[in-house]
Amino acid sequence: MDSFLRLGDDRQPVLDETFERVRQVWTGFDHAREGEPELSAETRAMLADTLPEHGVNRMIALDQAVHVLDQSLAQSRPRFLAYIGSSGLEIGAVADFLAASYDINVAIDARASSLLEVQTGKWMADFIGFPGRGLFTSGGTVSNITALAAARQRAVPESREQGNTVSMGVYVSSEAHYSNKRAVELLGLGTRSVRAIPIDDHHRMDVAALENHIKIDIAEGITPMCIIASAGTTLTGAVDPLREIARIAAQYDVWMHVDGAYGGPAAGTNLVRDLFDGLDLADSVTIDAHKWMFVPKACSILLVRDYSALAATFGHNEAYMPHVTDEPNPVDVTLEYSRPLRALKLWLGFKAHGAHEFRQAIQHDIRLARETYARASADPHFRVLPTRPQLSIVPLQHIPAGMTDPAHISAHNAALCAAIIEDGRVYLSPAQIDGETWLRPCFTNFRTDMSDVDALFTVIDELGHRIENRG
Ligand SMILES: Cc1ncc(COP(=O)(O)O)c(C=O)c1O
Secondary structure, eight states: OOOOSOOGGGHHHHHHHHHHHHHHHHHHHTSOOSSOOOOOHHHHHHTTOOOOSSOOOHHHHHHHHHHHHHTSOOTTSTTBOSTTOOOOOHHHHHHHHHHHHHTOOTTSOOTHHHHHHHHHHHHHHHHHTOSSEEEEESOHHHHHHHHHHHHHHHHOTTHHHHOOOSOEEEEEETTSOHHHHHHHHHTTOOGGGEEEEOBOTTSOBOHHHHHHHHHHHHHTTOEEEEEEEEBSOTTTOOBOOHHHHHHHHHHTTOEEEEEOTTTGGGGGSTTTGGGGTTGGGOSEEEEEHHHHTOOOSSOEEEEESOHHHHHHHHOOOOTTSOOOSSSOOGGGTSSOSSOOOTHHHHHHHHHHHHHHHHHHHHHHHHHHHHHHHHHHHTOTTEEEOSSOOSSSBOOEEEOOTTOOOHHHHHHHHHHHHHHHHHHOSSBOOEEEETTEEEEOOBOOOTTOOHHHHHHHHHHHHHHHHHHHHHO
């Protein structure tokens, strides 16, 4: 009998080797490494190879794959403090291996796996105190566009058939994530529909300006379609005043979406729960489990109060898609057809660690951010924002002695950030805040601890002074 694409006798050795490699990788992730490894000439050459017509020895292929991963930028390491990192929760990686091995398609009713998705969505909603259910997507970008499509369906029900027949307004803070703007573009509304509402001193949406804009739009015959509140902006971690925004949304009958892709999970902690007051009044909330719920990419959850709004937006009744129960199929409530079981990594995470441990890990990151802020505030070589971080992003500027000109300080910090990345002990990203360049450490990794904060200051001090003396 012909046999194709099976591992056959190699199955056991490949599994053994894979598990040994994973064990080594996880042990390596426990601690920072002193610098990033070079991308070797050998790896570069291997990655330029042409299509192999015949397979090589499987152990060699596996070894090459691990080399590529080892020479890649890994966010899982404890001193990766750039962007909003993810940290590859170990039990989540196991779940991904299992889910990919079974390769279940949660497009139509997949029996137990469909129930698991519903359960995990409910757990996530309970975790942050939102009265609704969840839907798994590939990321915050897709969750946000899914929410916006539902908001448009509610504001202009005929749009599904007739397109955008009326002008609509979408309201975001001027520092909201650009995926929201992209969603507006993809829905064909045009970015002119986006009202970038000014922010206050805490980088939160100015609610009076929001209300004003809605009133003006209504007076001009524009239909307010959606208010997108940020619960943790990407730039500074600011949480918009959700209760006040919810009041306006109710008053003008506008869908309220909360982009909590980054910050949403913090609503489940005692430490900062108050910041999210009013979250439970939203129509929908985006949470990226691959950010501050620590699981491997890609795993986002769109929580919605009224699940039927999604079915009204995305449902189709095609002959080849059977409906086994009264429940809409996942394809009826999402953008996707073929869908992996993304929920398994969060489900297994909750099962293995419990919600309490997740809350503790998030609070731990917030404390690291507060400590970073406190240390920088007390040091004349640093400038910080006037108020301490709302969540776990701590914008910092290193200030060389006697330097006062903002343009020089920006140039110094841009050069410093490049030097830090080049150095490789700590990984940071720069950010433009109020027209100036800042360093922007962000703590979202359960592996990061106080020794990593120490290392952050050591590296900034050392490289900051070196650049200062150079020029
Ligand atoms: C607030 C916010 N919304 C949405 C996104 C997009 O999420 P994703 O990268 O999962 O598509 C991000 C990413 O950083 C974010 O910070």
